[in-house]
Amino acid sequence: MRIIHSSKEMQNAALELRRAGRRIGFVPTMGYLHEGHLSLVRLAQQHADVVVLSLFVNPTQFGPQEDFSKYPRDFARDEALCRDARVDILFNPTPEDMYPEGHSTFVEENALSRGLCGASRPGHFRGVAIVVAKLFNIVLPDVAVFGEKDAQQLRVIRRMTRDLGFGVRIIPGPTLREPDGLAMSSRNKYLGPEERIQALVLKRSLDKAVALYGTGERRAEVLHTAMVAMLKSAPLARIDYVEIVDDETLERVTVIERPALVALAVFIGKTRLIDNVVLRQPT
């Protein structure tokens, strides 16, 4: 496995791979890798000859009150996991390289980014869009894999990729869960033992929505009420948002007639967790 810290070197390596006719698969991450990330690597390997995993805790996608400085980092562990997963290139740029002095260019998707996490975390998706656009230009991938756990991010990136004409195919990677149902996340590390137990309420609340939908219920309000009641059963949970939106437009729906994204963000203690499920008619 090659480890690259400079974006110039990464871009040159990518250009060389492309000239050699190799397909580049890309998995952008903020590190502190877990099985979820590694499943994205495996997906990338299925669609490409060479897999690049980037590891960059991107400052611009954190708000001033958020957990940028304490976001978990463990390069040695991540490096070992990448080697085991047969990642070809681990790209680990410096903040100075990604955001040189006088950096003044922004990329912003402003329809799909507005609600959900975009409303709770102003500027978050602007940070995501700029870093992903820049990483695409440096890594020059044929395909890039994004986890479905970050449902809104996946949709924002897909839109940005289309709008800006990037020649990159975006592949969604299914959410991986712990045996008890908690969606895998680097932030799960923040949870204390009691919080870890109560964090299961996110998945249970989504299961509730799926069950109601399965019985034929199509009123978003009914699902929403049931989900909120479930979340409130956990004393350490504080709801950031619970939303039922159109899966394409991310606009709130009242009656579910097309595929709908059920998404939530919940603080368990001080830790903000997200999870989601898509409701669609069985075909």
Add this chain to the structure above:
Amino acid sequence: MRIIHSSKEMQNAALELRRAGRRIGFVPTMGYLHEGHLSLVRLAQQHADVVVLSLFVNPTQFGPQEDFSKYPRDFARDEALCRDARVDILFNPTPEDMYPEGHSTFVEENALSRGLCGASRPGHFRGVAIVVAKLFNIVLPDVAVFGEKDAQQLRVIRRMTRDLGFGVRIIPGPTLREPDGLAMSSRNKYLGPEERIQALVLKRSLDKAVALYGTGERRAEVLHTAMVAMLKSAPLARIDYVEIVDDETLERVTVIERPALVALAVFIGKTRLIDNVVLRQPT
């Protein structure tokens, strides 16, 4: 010469050229080509194996009160000029292709874009940044040539290219002028006979600044006053701005100690013309 209207087809052609190891030179234009554009093509030919000229009157860089609809267009003439100039690919996308339904992603440089034309034309450089970013992703150039006449645009694009990590070398092309000194521009076509004569005041005003600088004058105010007086000598001229700014930061200077950009925008009748010169110590 190959003519391509679809961005997908253009991107595939570019990928094929790159795989074949050919260097792509790119000249983005809004068409209605003149000798200035053709000089950019020649410059691109010096730095690349294959030259792509794009012809797209980009709606997003025009303000609502500006001349988008009446901007001069003559595809047959442009096509012939491109053939004569040995352009390899003429890329002429449709607005629907460049801005598909639901387009919601923006690119914005927000330091260098603020003053000068950015102040007079709100949103202009946002439109420029997004179209150039998208064209770079579609045409995949190794080098791209931008005219020095659009001084601020050149600097905004250079900054955007660096900030977003595009692997594109930006090459500036010197301003071409009519024999009497008027900078070549597709908009010169709008000028009536008397306007055409009075339009020379832009260049004369710049010459005045150069002459004063040549005598050792370094106070921006003195240059500015002389330029304004010159411009006011033309009754059909209405000043949009006359600015003396640092060539790197585009911030206004009072004493010229480093290279300075002298830039102006002047309406001659209803036609807005721009021109500029860089003042620097002879080395």
